Amino acid sequence: MKSLAIRLEEDLHAQLTMIAQLEELTISDAIRQAIESFIETKRGNPQLAGRAEAVLAEIESDAAKRREAIVTLFGGESAAPESGSPTGAKSQRSNRSKENEPALS
DSSP, X not given: OOOOOOOOOHHHHHHHHHHHHHTTOOHHHHHHHHHHHHHHHHHTOHHHHHHHHHHHHHHHHHHHHHHHXXXXXXXXXXXXXXXXXXXXXXXXXXXHHTTTSOOOO
């Protein structure tokens, strides 16, 4: 579970607190329900779905370019552990953090 800190105006916080008390919920549960409702509403938005498809296509295109770069570099051999392995995830994180660093000779 992730934690999220938000800032609310005093009057909005007071209203949220009152609704949570009346509904016999914690403030966190009330916020969680509101977010779930918001997400469910957005799922039915065709414009948002269209933008999501465009982003997915961009991700797929980028992944294909990166795969091709690896094949070009290593002649088709797999240079990285399979994506499901813990070491693969660790090496991806460490590579991301070093993207802006100059290569060592």
